[in-house]
Amino acid sequence: MTMPEMARLLMITRDQVYNILNQKRNKGLFEFVYIADQRRITRESFERWYTGQEKYCKLCDRPESEIAAMERKQQEMEKPRLQVDETKEVFTLQEAAVLLDVTYKDVRKLILAGELEAKKYGTKYLISKDDIKWFVFQQELEREN
Numbered sequence: 001m002t003m004p005e006m007a008r009l010l011m012i013t014r015d016q017v018y019n020i021l022n023q024k025r026n027k028g029l030f031e032f033v034y035i036a037d038q039r040r041i042t043r044e045s046f047e048r049w050y051t052g053q054e055k056y057c058k059l060c061d062r063p064e065s066e067i068a069a070m071e072r073k074q075q076e077m078e079k080p081r082l083q084v085d086e087t088k089e090v091f092t093l094q095e096a097a098v099l100l101d102v103t104y105k106d107v108r109k110l111i112l113a114g115e116l117e118a119k120k121y122g123t124k125y126l127i128s129k130d131d132i133k134w135f136v137f138q139q140e141l142e143r144e145n
Contacts, residue, residue, distance in 0.1 A: 001041045010056045011070055020049075020056075090126045093118075099132055110135070 001009075007017045021030060021041075029052075031045040050058065059067065084095045096116075097104045107127075110116035117131040 001043055001046055002038070003041075006041060006046065009058055011059055011062075012056065088129065090128050091132065093125055093127070096127045096132060100135070 003014055003017045003021075007014045010017075020026060026049065029045060029049045031042045032039050033042060034040070050056070062070075082094055082098050084091070084098045086099070088095075091099065093104055093107045093111075097107045100107065102110075107116065108125075111118045111125060111127075116127065116135050118125040118127045
């Protein structure tokens with residue numbers, strides 16, 4: 001197993017993997033082999049270490065909700081979510097998508113289907129704060145019924 005594979009399996013960084021490998025209490029626990037001049041950890045020694053510790057949890061041992069939350073956090077780090085000033089009176093499609101927690105394409109579909117009011121100015125749509133509030137209110141009513 002490579003160090004990046006171990007990092008992905010435990011959902012930690014490569015630096016954290018190297019810290020684990022270099023800890024005094026872990027000396028001698030990990031067995032290494034060299035493949036194509038690259039150091040690898042044997043699967044057996046990783047499993048022995050894993051069962052003897054309580055701090056880290058493998059991806060397959062985590063609940064789906066936790067995995068989804070971690071993936072969202074990772075995506076946020078890679079491509080930060082657009083910050084929207086909610087005090088504005090009108091919003092672009094991108095801003096409306098953030099406020100409604102849907103994709104840009106979903107907002108376009110809602111507008112084209114007549115489910116969300118928007119005004120077109122040239123090639124751009126603008127959506128008023130009141131129209132977004134009304135849409136959210138309608139969605140909540142539908143969920144209750």
